[in-house]
Each structure stands twice: as C-alpha cells, then as structure tokens.
Amino acid sequence: xxxxxxxxxxxxxxxxxxxxxxxxxxxxxxxxxxxxxxxxxxxxxxxxxxxxxxxxxxxxxxxxxxxxxxxxxxxxxxxxxxxxxxxxxxxxxxxxxxxxxxxxxxxxxxxxxxxxxxxxxxxxxxxxxxxxxxxxxxxxxxxxxxxxxxxxxxxxxxxxxxxx
Amino acid sequence: xxxxxxxxxxxxxxxxxxxxxxxxxxxxxxxxxxxxxxxxxxxxxxxxxxxxxxxxxxxxxxxxxxxxxxxxxxxxxxxxxxxxxxxxxxxxxxxxxxxxxxxxxxxxxxxxxxxxxxxxxxxxxxxxxxxxxxxxxxxxxxxxxxxxxxxxxxxxxxxxxxxxxxxxxxxxxxxxxxxxxxxxxxxxxxxxxxxxxxxxxxxxxxxxxxxxxxxxxxxxxxxxxxxxxxxxxxxxxxxxxxxxxxxxxxxxxxxxxxxxxxxxxxxxxxxxxxxxxxxxxxxxxxxxxxxxxxxxxxxxxxxxxxxxxxxxxxxxxxxxxxxxxxxxxxxxxxxxxxxxxxxxxxxx
Numbered sequence: 154x155x156x157x158x159x160x161x162x163x164x165x166x167x168x169x170x171x172x173x174x175x176x177x178x179x180x181x182x183x184x185x186x187x188x189x190x191x192x193x194x195x196x197x198x199x200x201x202x203x204x205x206x207x208x209x210x211x212x213x214x215x216x217x218x219x220x221x222x223x224x225x226x227x228x229x230x231x232x233x234x235x236x237x238x239x240x241x242x243x244x245x246x247x248x249x250x251x252x253x254x255x256x257x258x259x260x261x262x263x264x265x266x267x268x269x270x271x272x273x274x275x276x277x278x279x280x281x282x283x284x285x286x287x288x289x290x291x292x293x294x295x296x297x298x299x300x301x302x303x304x305x306x307x308x309x310x311x312x313x314x315x316x317x
Numbered sequence: 318x319x320x321x322x323x324x325x326x327x328x329x330x331x332x333x334x335x336x337x338x339x340x341x342x343x344x345x346x347x348x349x350x351x352x353x354x355x356x357x358x359x360x361x362x363x364x365x366x367x368x369x370x371x372x373x374x375x376x377x378x379x380x381x382x383x384x385x386x387x388x389x390x391x392x393x394x395x396x397x398x399x400x401x402x403x404x405x406x407x408x409x410x411x412x413x414x415x416x417x418x419x420x421x422x423x424x425x426x427x428x429x430x431x432x433x434x435x436x437x438x439x440x441x442x443x444x445x446x447x448x449x450x451x452x453x454x455x456x457x458x459x460x461x462x463x464x465x466x467x468x469x470x471x472x473x474x475x476x477x478x479x480x481x482x483x484x485x486x487x488x489x490x491x492x493x494x495x496x497x498x499x500x501x502x503x504x505x506x507x508x509x510x511x512x513x514x515x516x517x518x519x520x521x522x523x524x525x526x527x528x529x530x531x532x533x534x535x536x537x538x539x540x541x542x543x544x545x546x547x548x549x550x551x552x553x554x555x556x557x558x559x560x561x562x563x564x565x566x567x568x569x570x571x572x573x574x575x576x577x578x579x580x581x582x583x584x585x586x587x588x589x590x591x592x593x594x595x596x597x598x599x600x601x602x603x604x605x606x607x608x609x610x611x612x613x614x615x616x617x618x619x620x621x622x623x624x625x626x627x628x629x630x631x632x633x634x635x636x637x638x639x640x641x642x643x644x645x646x647x648x649x650x651x652x653x654x655x656x657x658x659x660x661x662x663x664x665x
Contacts (some may be wrong), residue, residue, distance in 0.1 A: 175534075176524075201537075202536050207480070207533070210480075221529065224480060225480055225485060227460075227482075227485050228327070228461075228482060228484070229401075229460045230401060235659065260366075262402060
C-alpha cells in the first residue's frame with residue numbers, strides 16, 4: 154500500500170529563513186539559485202507585499218541575469234530574464250490575473266515554451282500544478298513584528314527535479 | 318496612404334486605420350473590461366483563443382469606421398513583442414497574411430515604442446503632431462514604468478521599475494480596498510475628493526543610486542494601513558468610504574505621482590529635458606496630468622499628454638510607430654518577422 158499523503162502541497166523538508174529586509178529576501182533567493190538546475194520550477198506562495206518579486210530578483214541575479222531586468226510580471230504574465238550576453242537564464246510567471254482553468258494556461262504554451270531554464274511561478278493554483286508541477290515551493294509569511302518568515306520546501310512528489 | 322495597425326500583445330485585441338499624416342481614421346479596441354469587472358481584475362479569458370475570436374470583427378469594424386476597403390491599405394504594422402507568444406502570434410500572423418496577400422510591406426512594432434509615440438496622436442481626425450527629436454518619454458502603465466530618451470535613430474533607457482508598475486499598484490491596492498477593477502480610474506475619482514497630503518507614504522528609491530522606480534514598498538505600506546483599519550477587500554461602494562480612507566487613497570495616488578515627478582525632475586536636472594511625452598494607462602490619471610503639466614510650465618518645457626483614448630493598449634499607436642519606421646527606413650526586409658516575448662526598448 155502506498156503511503157497516503159495529504160492532497161495539498163505537503164513539502165517533505167522545509168528550510169526556514171527569517172528576513173528583515175528586501176535585501177535579505179533577495180539574498181535568500183540568490184542562495185537558492187545556486188542549487189537550481191534548468192528543470193526546476195519554483196513556486197512562490199504568499200500574500201501581496203511579502204517579497205515574492207524581491208525573492209525572484211535574487212533568484213534571477215543568482216542565475217546570472219541582469220538584476221535590473223526583473224520586475225513584477227503581473228500584467229505581462231510571463232517575463233524572461235537575460236544575462237548581459239542576451240541569453241535567457243530564467244523565466245518568471247505570474248498567474249494573479251489568470252483564471253484557475255487549464256484552458257487559460259494554453260496561451261502560455263506550457264510546458265514546452267518554458268523549458269531549458271529555471272522558472273519561478275507566482276500565484277500558483279490548482280490548474281498549474283498539473284501543467285507545471287513544482288520542484289521547490291517557497292512560502293512567505295509576514296510575522297507580527299514586520300519581518301518575513303520564508304520557508305523553502307521540496308514537494309514530496311518531486312524527489313528529484315526529473316519529476317517535471 | 319493608409320496604414321493598418323494590429324495589436325494583440327496582451328488583453329486587448331485592437332485594429333486601427335491611420336492615414337499618412339497620422340490621422341486616426343479608426344481605432345477599434347475590443348475591450349473586455351465589462352467581462353473583467355465581476356472577477357475583480359482577474360481576466361477570465363486572456364487566451365490566444367479570445368484574440369482569435371475578436372480579431373475578425375475588430376478588423377471589419379476598423380475598416381468600416383475608416384470608410385476604407387482592404388484594397389486601399391498600403392502598409393501593415395503589427396505588434397511583434399514584447400508579450401505572450403500565443404497572443405502576439407494571432408495579430409502578427411494576421412498582419413503577415415494580409416501583407417503577403419496584398420503584396421504590401423509589414424512593419425513589426427515594439428509595443429512599448431507604440432506607447433512612446435502615442436502622445437503625438439490627436440483625436441477628432443487631426444493629424445499627428447510632428448515627432449520633434451530628441452525628447453524624453455515616460456511610459457507608465459499596468460506593466461511598465463519606463464523613462465527613456467528618444468532620438469531619431471535611437472532609444473536610450475534611463476529608468477524603469479524594479480518591482481511593481483504604477484498601474485499594477487493602483488489595481489492591487491484598489492482590489493484590496495474592495496473597489497473593483499480597473500483600480501486607476503476608481504482611485505482617481507475617489508482621490509479627487511480627498512486630502513492627498515494627509516498621510517505621507519513611503520516611495521522608495523532603489524538604494525544603488527540609480528533613478529529606477531520602486532512601488533512595492535508603497536503597496537506594502539497601503540496593505541498595512543488597510544490591515545489597521547480591518548479592510549479586507551470586501552466589495553464596497555466608493556461613495557460610502559469614510560473620509561479617512563478617502564484621504565488614505567488620495568495620499569497613495571499623491572505618492573505615485575510624486576515618485577514619477579521626482580525622477581523626471583532628477584533626470585531634467587542632470588540631462589536637460591526638452592520635451593516630455595507621457596503615455597500608457599496611468600497617463601490617464603488626472604493628478605499625474607495636472608502635476609506634469611504644471612511642472613512643464615514652471616520649467617518652460619513642453620509636456621505632451623496623450624489623448625485618453627490612446628493611453629491604454631490600442632492599435633492606433635502601433636500603426637503610427639510602424640508609419641514612422643516606414644518613413645525613416647522604408648519597407649523592412651522580406652524576412653518574416655517573428656513574435657518576441659522579450660524585446661527591451663532600445664534594442665533592434
């Protein structure tokens with residue numbers, strides 16, 4: 154009998170961090186970037202204003218992107234970040250404006266159109282979990298003293314990044 | 318000469334017809350705004366399929382309103398990027414097909430460059446104002462905050478946002494205040510009856526000495542203010558807001574306008590702005606328009622504000638940017654243009 158797991162994200166291991174500033178959040182992202190392979194899909198989960206874009210900027214600069222290229226993709230939905238030589242080193246997807254339906258993800262050409270470099274995904278809901286399952290999930294919470302708790306987890310179904 | 322413009326880079330499907338003097342003969346935008354509102358800003362169908370369904374009728378209507386036939390079109394301009402590939406391909410492929418079938422040139426246009434030149438377009442059948450180089454352009458919208466210097470053969474980026482775009486900040490704050498979508502016009506109306514200097518709100522600089530914009534700190538500060546007041550995003554009638562919240566929203570708008578003005582002034586002091594062309598959805602904001610106009614008068618320089626019809630995504634600006642390219646460089650090479658998800662301003 155396979156072990157029954159909760160249906161939710163259920164990360165197996167979670168590394169905890171505390172960030173006191175945007176710069177610290179960015180540094181945690183930069184550190185995670187060192188572990189990523191081109192197949193990695195990093196979900197960024199948390200409320201508005203907790204530092205998801207700052208974390209993505211850290212990821213991007215850790216992967217060699219020009220940090221200035223990074224901005225919130227809420228309106229555009231998908232951003233691609235390049236190194237100074239113009240090569241794409243990371244993608245940044247934001248599903249805030251999209252309905253949680255697989256048909257609505259068609260426009261993104263998933264998963265083929267986003268292969269080859271790591272991708273960060275903001276506002277993931279259920280439809281994207283099938284189309285582009287996470288290999289890392291990063292949770293952001295605002296604590297009462299205004300600092301941010303950041304937990305970096307590896308979802309249980311993603312034993313390796315080959316799960317994609 | 319007639320130019321047909323096609324725009325499908327994001328939410329809007331739009332087709333426009335301009336004459337060779339940049340007169341807008343028609344500009345049809347199949348706005349999905351009515352469909353957005355119930356979802357509080359979440360686009361129910363941004364899919365390529367929606368563009369595909371909208372394009373034929375938008376195209377027919379643009380020709381009809383311009384009293385033109387497809388045989389009279391001399392040039393096609395279509396947005397080729399930046400944007401979602403699936404969405405871009407619909408408009409660009411239609412443009413390619415039309416150009417090929419009619420044996421006329423197709424100019425691929427950068428969407429942001431379209432915005433940049435939209436300030437020169439006039440409503441009411443007037444010809445476009447002559448592009449007077451060099452000028453500075455400020456594109457402020459839901460997806461962008463870009464300050465650039467424009468010469469006849471070059472666009473040089475100066476400042477951009479490092480996190481949220483100002484239009485995005487308006488939308489997210491309005492949504493969290495329970496005010497619906499789009500947030501810019503709603504907050505603009507509320508702010509008109511509030512005291513914008515009551516709450517001094519932070520507008521960050523990037524901390525590395527650049528002129529880049531940052532609006533995420535302001536958004537976070539607003540969320541904190543809402544939390545203090547137990548505002549959770551439950552839909553509210555904007556007429557029933559307390560004077561305190563009205564002042565808070567007015568202060569939020571003031572902070573955005575102040576940040577934009579601050580960077581424009583800094584650049585003016587170091588580089589000397591001759592003329593500022595403002596564009597993008599946030600260029601419809603009345604406080605921004607008033608503030609920048611007054612700034613220009615005080616500095617004795619020209620501030621060009623776009624007609625409100627050309628602030629949001631539209632094909633008239635794409636046709637106009639395509640026309641300017643064609644005038645300067647002639648017909649582009651026969652090589653088929655490709656859709657580009659990433660296309661920074663100032664790169665070819």
